Amino acid sequence: MFLLTGLLGGARQARAQADLLTQLETQEVKPTGTEVVDATFKSTRLISGHTVQTPGQGTMVFLISHRFGTLNSGAYNFFGLDQATLRLGFEYGLTDRLTAGVGRSSLEKTFDGFLKYKALRQSTGAHPVPLSVTLFASSALNSLKYSDTYEHTLPRRLAYTYQALIARKFSSDLSLQLMPTLVHSNLVATAQEHNDVYALGFGGRQKLTKRTSLNAEYYYLLPAGKPTGVRNALALGVDLETGGHVFQLHVTNSQGMIEKFFVSGTRGNFFNGDLYFGFNVNRNFTIRPKQGFRK
Amino acid sequence: MKPIYCWPLLVLWLLCVPKAHAQKYLTRDGVVTFFSTSILEDIEARTEQVAALVDLNSNQVAFTIPIKSFQFKRTLMQEHFNENYMESGRFPKSSFSGRILDLNMEALQKGGSQRVTVEGDITIHGVTKHVQVPGALELQKGSLLVHAYFSVAPADYNIEIPLLVRENIAKIVGIRLALSCEPIAQLSLTK
Numbered sequence: 001m002f003l004l005t006g007l008l009g010g011a012r013q014a015r016a017q018a019d020l021l022t023q024l025e026t027q028e029v030k031p032t033g034t035e036v037v038d039a040t041f042k043s044t045r046l047i048s049g050h051t052v053q054t055p056g057q058g059t060m061v062f063l064i065s066h067r068f069g070t071l072n073s074g075a076y077n078f079f080g081l082d083q084a085t086l087r088l089g090f091e092y093g094l095t096d097r098l099t100a101g102v103g104r105s106s107l108e109k110t111f112d113g114f115l116k117y118k119a120l121r122q123s124t125g126a127h128p129v130p131l132s133v134t135l136f137a138s139s140a141l142n143s144l145k146y147s148d149t150y151e152h153t154l155p156r157r158l159a160y161t162y163q164a165l166i167a168r169k170f171s172s173d174l175s176l177q178l179m180p181t182l183v184h185s186n187l188v189a190t191a192q193e194h195n196d197v198y199a200l201g202f203g204g205r206q207k208l209t210k211r212t213s214l215n216a217e218y219y220y221l222l223p224a225g226k227p228t229g230v231r232n233a234l235a236l237g238v239d240l241e242t243g244g245h246v247f248q249l250h251v252t253n254s255q256g257m258i259e260k261f262f263v264s265g266t267r268g269n270f271f272n273g274d275l276y277f278g279f280n281v282n283r284n285f286t287i288r289p290k291q292g293f294r295k
Numbered sequence: 296m297k298p299i300y301c302w303p304l305l306v307l308w309l310l311c312v313p314k315a316h317a318q319k320y321l322t323r324d325g326v327v328t329f330f331s332t333s334i335l336e337d338i339e340a341r342t343e344q345v346a347a348l349v350d351l352n353s354n355q356v357a358f359t360i361p362i363k364s365f366q367f368k369r370t371l372m373q374e375h376f377n378e379n380y381m382e383s384g385r386f387p388k389s390s391f392s393g394r395i396l397d398l399n400m401e402a403l404q405k406g407g408s409q410r411v412t413v414e415g416d417i418t419i420h421g422v423t424k425h426v427q428v429p430g431a432l433e434l435q436k437g438s439l440l441v442h443a444y445f446s447v448a449p450a451d452y453n454i455e456i457p458l459l460v461r462e463n464i465a466k467i468v469g470i471r472l473a474l475s476c477e478p479i480a481q482l483s484l485t486k
Contacts, residue, residue: 020348020350020353020355020356020357020392021357021359021390021392023348023357024321024346024347024348024357024358024359025359035363038374038377038378039374039377039378055370055371056369056370056371056373057370058370059369059370059371093370096370172378172382172384172385210378210379210455211379211457242457242459242460243375243459243460243463244371284369284371286368286369286370286371289368289369290366290367290368290369290370292341292366293339293341293367293368
């Protein structure tokens with residue numbers, strides 16, 4: 001009898017406890033705001049191109065990007081490893097949405113600067129937003145010495161890129177991105193070539209584990225302004241994330257690591273073995289910690 | 296009003312007062328901070344969106360914490376916390392439901408802080424564990440202050456820490472809870 005009452009009492013107690021939690025849950029304020037879907041991609045780069053991600057306010061990203069020579073360049077060149085092009089870059093999150101970045105590529109001794117603004121953030125809740133949209137604008141300055149008679153004035157050395165990065169994180173594993181792109185070069189080689197090159201980029205990531213993902217990126221050049229001899233850029237890569245680093249390994253048919261090169265200047269044929277093996281290393285530094293944590 | 300009408304009202308009032316004084320306390324903006332201290336890196340996070348309900352009649356306590364509400368010093372830490380460790384998309388909340396074992400109501404009414412032990416089920420990352428944690432209760436200006444400091448081992452809750460960052464995250468994470476709960480009438484709960 002005692003046992004029975006004890007059991008009943010125990011059951012009642014357990015139920016009462018559960019009830020209190022249920023009561024609490026009904027008492028909780030229903031989420032009126034929206035919850036932002038974050039970590040659409042692991043890095044600010046998909047492979048060569050940008051993703052919708054921006055480093056948070058006060059975070060600086062140091063980015064080392066590297067492409068070796070083509071794999072089909074033969075054993076004499078150690079399958080491309082003898083050559084390398086490099087880009088060093090810094091990006092800083094001015095706010096959670098606005099980023100400014102600078103970089104220097106060894107290819108054509110190019111300096112670049114960009115602004116990136118997260119215009120729309122994918123979110124769930126009372127007012128769901130299905131997509132993230134980040135706007136991107138950059139300029140690139142070719143600083144090569146020249147030997148031709150044509151005067152390479154500053155404006156003639158500049159090229160601009162405008163991009164809308166539209167992404168959706170479909171699940172915790174799958175994110176896809178669409179990148180309509182315009183590259184404007186102030187100077188082109190021949191009169192037949194267009195100053196404006198339009199491209200439509202597609203890309204995405206599929207997570208393999210929590211900390212690794214498979215990435216792909218493809219830029220389709222619209223026939224209207226397509227320069228002769230230029231191919232669509234295709235890249236495949238893997239992201240490996242450790243604490244404060246993201247390592248990205250990839251193969252691509254473009255040698256450059258800024259839009260001017262890989263959107264409007266890709267010459268390699270992916271399926272002929274004109275493959276550049278390369279990597280990006282991202283290191284995050286918190287320059288200005290969030291308030292309330294400073295010590 | 297004639298005194299004869301007042302009596303039943305007074306009786307009614309006397310009957311109702313203990314009910315209104317039902318000793319349920321609620322908060323929606325409790326504070327939880329946690330610390331992980333290691334040789335390489337200190338990790339600290341804070342949320343002010345803890346909802347808690349304390350019933351001093353039945354000695355029961357319940358609280359829930361929205362995981363995504365935790366704020367970190369570094370945005371990347373916050374992202375990793377949600378994405379890799381807590382998987383807050385799958386497990387958006389942590390909760391606790393249990394009872395106060397050794398509450399001395401009279402001492403509490405007198406004022407001053409009282410040490411108590413709370414026993415119950417804590418759910419983190421979808422894993423529920425039965426725990427006993429020390430805490431302190433105090434009645435101050437009608438509100439109930441609840442403080443607790445206890446530790447949790449991420450490994451107990453299937454929170455995997457990869458080999459590469461094992462040195463950066465402590466085996467035991469300290470959790471500090473500070474709630475200031477306001478009294479609520481019994482009736483308002485059912486509404």
